[in-house]
Amino acid sequence: MDQNKARPLHEKHRARMQVRVERDGLDSLAEHEALEYLLFLAIPRQDTNELAHRLIQHFGDFCKVMEADPEELKQVKGIGEKSARLISTVTAFGRYYALKKRKHRVALNHTEAAVEYVKPLFLGLQNELLYLILLDDKCCPVRDLRIAEGVPNRVHIDTRKLLRDVARTDATCGILAHNHPTGLPLPSEADVIATVGIMKALDPLGVSVIDHIIVAGEDSCSMRARGCLPEYHGGSDILNASSR
Structure with missing residues (x-):
């Protein structure tokens, strides 16, 4: 399947996942699906499913992926600077939110x-x-x-x-x-x-x-x-x- 034919399939898959998240929440996703969904933001026109599986296989589970150093993330084939920065930034924002939520x-x-x-x-x-x-x-x-x-x-x-x-x-x-x-x-x-x-x-x-x-x-x-x-x-x- 050439790239032009594959793109509509990816777009339909992303649209279905977006509907699923809006309807059932992120909790409804498996670990690789959650990573796939996140990577949509960094890789807008490619299938990120295989890349999500590759990350899980390399680090062991979702949490270890999210906690990995950007340089470690970039060791996984297909993860560039933008994707690595996105993953590490999401985790950093989660920590920032939790800190600001505290009652001082x-x-x-x-x-x-x-x-x-x-x-x-x-x-x-x-x-x-x-x-x-x-x-x-x-x-x-x-x-x-x-x-x-x-x-x-x-x-x-x-x-x-x-x-x-x-x-x-x-x-x-x-x-x-x-x-x-x-x-x-x-x-x-x-x-x-x-x-x-x-x-x-x-x-x-x-x-x-x-x-x-x-x-x-x-x-x-x-x-x-x-x-x-x-x-x-x-x-x-x-x-x-x-x-x-």
């Missing part, structure tokens, strides 16, 4: 509220990030500080910048949060070491760390709720709660 004036004085607040920070990310959520005296968020990227014990935290940024706020305490892109949301020795280091750095400003939350996909762990949040009493006096 809600008090994060219990684990459930804190977890709900920090989860959108890591939506769709495959690299590990460490945040400090600064809170006022009512435990309401003041600012989200991204302070490190990578494995906590292998990244350099710019202490001067951290202290400068914290000093510019009226924060009295904070919650650390980072993600485990793979694996379980369980605190490691490196997580405890990073927590202690930040507690020491913030002590001169009178800002305490009241929790450290680890997020892994839909799962999460609060070090405070788990009983393993270190306690800092000034100087070098560190008491690990899990050893009491």
